[in-house]
Amino acid sequence: MPRYYITTAIDYANSNPHSGTAYEKIGADAIARWKRLQGYDVHFLMGMDEHSMNVEKKAVAAGMDPEAYCDGMEPKFTDLWKALHISNDDFIRTTQKRHIAGATEFFRRCHAKGDIYKAKYVGLYCVGCEAYLKDSDLVDGRCRNHNTPPQKLEEENWFFRLSKYTDAVRRHIEENPEFVQPEIRRNEVLNVVRDGLEDISISRSTFKFGIPLPCDPSHVMYVWFDALINYISAVGFPDDPARFERLWPADLHVIGKDITRFHCALWPGMLLSAGLPLPKSVWGHGWVHYKGQKMSKSTGHLLDPWDVIEPHGADALRYFLLREIAWDRDGDFTWDSFTLRYNADLANDLGNLLHRTLNMMHRFSAGTVQAASEPDPKDGALAAHLEGCFDGVSAAMDRLALSEALERIWDSVRRTNQYIEENAPWTLNKQGRTARVQTVMANLATAMEYLSVLLHPFIPQSAGRIREQLGLDPAPGALSRAFVLRAPGGKVREGTVLFPRIETREPKGN
Ligand code: MSP
Numbered sequence: 001m002p003r004y005y006i007t008t009a010i011d012y013a014n015s016n017p018h019s020g021t022a023y024e025k026i027g028a029d030a031i032a033r034w035k036r037l038q039g040y041d042v043h044f045l046m047g048m049d050e051h052s053m054n055v056e057k058k059a060v061a062a063g064m065d066p067e068a069y070c071d072g073m074e075p076k077f078t079d080l081w082k083a084l085h086i087s088n089d090d091f092i093r094t095t096q097k098r099h100i101a102g103a104t105e106f107f108r109r110c111h112a113k114g115d116i117y118k119a120k121y122v123g124l125y126c127v128g129c130e131a132y133l134k135d136s137d138l139v140d141g142r143c144r145n146h147n148t149p150p151q152k153l154e155e156e157n158w159f160f161r162l163s164k165y166t167d168a169v170r171r172h173i174e175e176n177p178e179f180v181q182p183e184i185r186r187n188e189v190l191n192v193v194r195d196g197l198e199d200i201s202i203s204r205s206t207f208k209f210g211i212p213l214p215c216d217p218s219h220v221m222y223v224w225f226d227a228l229i230n231y232i233s234a235v236g237f238p239d240d241p242a243r244f245e246r247l248w249p250a251d252l253h254v255i256g257k258d259i260t261r262f263h264c265a266l267w268p269g270m271l272l273s274a275g276l277p278l279p280k281s282v283w284g285h286g287w288v289h290y291k292g293q294k295m296s297k298s299t300g301h302l303l304d305p306w307d308v309i310e311p312h313g314a315d316a317l318r319y320f321l322l323r324e325i326a327w328d329r330d331g332d333f334t335w336d337s338f339t340l341r342y343n344a345d346l347a348n349d350l351g352n353l354l355h356r357t358l359n360m361m362h363r364f365s366a367g368t369v370q371a372a373s374e375p376d377p378k379d380g381a382l383a384a385h386l387e388g389c390f391d392g393v394s395a396a397m398d399r400l401a402l403s404e405a406l407e408r409i410w411d412s413v414r415r416t417n418q419y420i421e422e423n424a425p426w427t428l429n430k431q432g433r434t435a436r437v438q439t440v441m442a443n444l445a446t447a448m449e450y451l452s453v454l455l456h457p458f459i460p461q462s463a464g465r466i467r468e469q470l471g472l473d474p475a476p477g478a479l480s481r482a483f484v485l486r487a488p489g490g491k492v493r494e495g496t497v498l499f500p501r502i503e504t505r506e507p508k509g510n
Pocket of ligand 1: 023230254286289
């Protein structure tokens, strides 16, 4: 079985996850689930990034040891990921032994290569970015990303000779179009790399919460140098070479557009220095805005994912974010657009389709799938449409166009509703055309089953409920293009409402 190793960014432990960070995990989950359906042996990694100045600050303010503070934060992430049905296989924390061992060995290799040296550095540091800023990162003297003034830092630090890898990284990006995606991110990174990469300070002596450098334990490793290594320390580097060999290089790093440079310039430079292969692909997705404005941890303008999950279910949030916000660009969450999409697509198109199908199966077909003994060209047209949908979804998923894949599926949901209208089983029933009614019902039950498999990566819980109501195992069936009519005899259940209609209801205090 071919393997597929997918990762997301590991989130800073100093604040709760929000709908932007959740969007990334949901998108990666849809990809991981799709790959599993395709038969890949998927390994899906997520985690928590702990050795940051902001984490130490928060812990000190709370009078806590930073690691104990992070222990308290872990469930804020893992509980949410569970509630969202994120199917990660592993969750790494950068304070774990395996990671510290990996980061230490990695540093040693770069040091042995002659790529690490000590020097004095004076610069403007943004704690939000955990990075020194360049003039081009400033707007009116403030960080472009965080709108906060940077701190002037003067330190004698250990540096990584990133400049040495400028040409190799540039060539790699130029020669491997899939390495940085989407195109807009690739162009941004290429501009940065073509300007020349500068050596980067990778140690701190002013704070203590971090991994001590093997060559100088009075310094701890810079949080980004440390964090990027999670992708390999989680899969056996350096202590389990067989596992590492099997899983590395990763097939896909899913990250937000603000951290593409770290993943597509620094990380490849680090890997080249350590003599390790580069990941196959990095996807820098866009931003989720809230009510037309950028979400911000510092101002608290955030959409709390629980505000959607608790009243409306995880799939409502998953569906909205994946459908409305194309995976390669920014998009906005408003309660009005959420309500519109939920009612139109989930409650109306999909929910009604299932409800009508099950109702008619009970009324006209004794709740059982019967033989399709009276076929009609309308059936072939529906089957052809669904098989076309399969091709469209597969092609969209190959390009990681998640929203487009959903668009294709909803095309077929509506087409299946249209199949009901054009066959009008209630009229056929009145006319006593039992064989034809049962044939229509068999086609409908098959179409719903077919759609449930395609829906699984995006709304896994609802796809499972659809299958249960159809009398099937809730786990998705095999992914197969062929529309093969269900064998007679299967029983369906009474339909329950999958997505009750909602009124716009913005939680108080938002
Ligand atoms: N700890 C670093 C990542 C290290 S990876 C080796 C970090 N953490 S973060 O908590 O600030 O962000 C985690 C992820 O969420 C990043 O990929 C970031 O781009 C993404 N997002 C943060 N806000 C977001 C939105 N508003 N919308 C979409 N993604 C967002 O960066």
